[in-house]
Amino acid sequence: MELVIAKTAGFCMGVDMALHKLDNAVAAPPQDVTIYTLGPIIHNPQVLARYKEQGVLQTDGTKPLKTGDVVVIRAHGIPRRIQLELEAQNVTIVDATCPKVKKAQILIQRQAEQNKHLLLFGERDHPEVQGLVSYAPRHTVFETLEELCAHGIDSAETYFLAAQTTQDRESFNAVREYLIKHVDADMTILDTICMATKDRQEEVRELSHKVQAMVIVGGKNSGNTRRLAQIAQESGIFAVHVETAEELPLEELAAFERIGLTAGASTPSWIIEDVAQTLRMALPDKV
Structure with a gap:
């Protein structure tokens, strides 16, 4: 069997930019302050868990923060009211809203x-x-x-x-x-649909006609990842949406000769590679 990985799988520009801004804040934090993200910075539980280990907390913007605290606005953006309320506080705002x-x-x-x-x-x-x-x-x-x-x-x-x-x-x-x-x-x-979203969706449609099964990797709470899975499922082939390699239905996938792999725009490369490697190792005669 053959494993075909989509060229567009993984981080988009907006997600990459948001995490770069958060990484900069984590790398050089001011003394005695807390770094928050306004909601989850992106929709990927594994990425969020890594930032939590580095001391990054989440806030919903409803509770006052300490003077000097750093608040990174999520890639999805926030309501205008919350933006204005944050600006009225004496905190450092890092706007990581996707352009x-x-x-x-x-x-x-x-x-x-x-x-x-x-x-x-x-x-x-x-x-x-x-x-x-x-x-x-x-x-x-x-x-x-x-x-x-x-x-x-x-x-x-x-x-x-x-x-x-x-x-x-x-x-x-x-x-x-x-x-x-x-x-x-x-x-x-207003044509507000992101071109990166369009490209990912078109590639899934094309790839779904060339493979017998599709694996879509990304957060279950990620809207763009769910839509990739929906497009693959609507093509009529076997399609599964997983967050990590541990969720792969390997017995079912072993029945197919050609498997496609893609990932949502908030899925890091290390998770995509882990899923690919798991498929290759679990199905050595197949993939």
């Missing part, structure tokens, strides 16, 4: 300031989404086209459309076409 998310926040704010209602395609409980909608006083979050249709559109409102940066582009295109056709042909459409 793509930051751009989406700015674009949404500009449209909202024109008295428009945001239609946001995304996971309503995801921290990035909670941050994005904080820039639009009037907003509706929907997770599927069917949910949007059931919600209904107010003819008195002027809407604009945006998406969580890690959403599935094909699904977003279907939403866009529906709104243009049935609501407003001139509606403002």
Whole structure:
């Protein structure tokens, strides 16, 4: 059997930048202060565990911090209200928001300031989404086209459309076409889906037609990783989403001659390599 590793597997630019900023803070911390991340810096439990071992704590921004404490804003960004509250405290803020998310926040704010209602395609409980909608006083979050249709559109409102940066582009295109056709042909459409997300999704679609099984590696709470797994599963082949090599269903995978391997944008290279090595060692005659 053959193991095919996706070229786009692993860290994206935004995650790499966020961890670089956190690493710099950890490497040279001011005396007698605590380093916090505003929520998990990225959605990967193994990475978070390593930072916890180095003394990095998490805060949700609701409790006052000590003067001089360092707060690193997560890659997903944070709600505008929490940002303002942090700025009012005498703490050191390190903004590690992904530039793509930051751009989406700015674009949404500009449209909202024109008295428009945001239609946001995304996971309503995801921290990035909670941050994005904080820039639009009037907003509706929907997770599927069917949910949007059931919600209904107010003819008195002027809407604009945006998406969580890690959403599935094909699904977003279907939403866009529906709104243009049935609501407003001139509606403002913000293309806020990250190109790195698009590239990963397209490669999974292509790879799924060339292999018999797919292994998707990354945090179970990672939205972009879950979507990669969903795309692979929808292709009709055997697909499994694991966080670590220990979760691999080796007996089931042994039945396949060609296995594809990819990983979410918040999955470090050492976990990807561990999964690949485990497959090679467990299936020496297969992989």
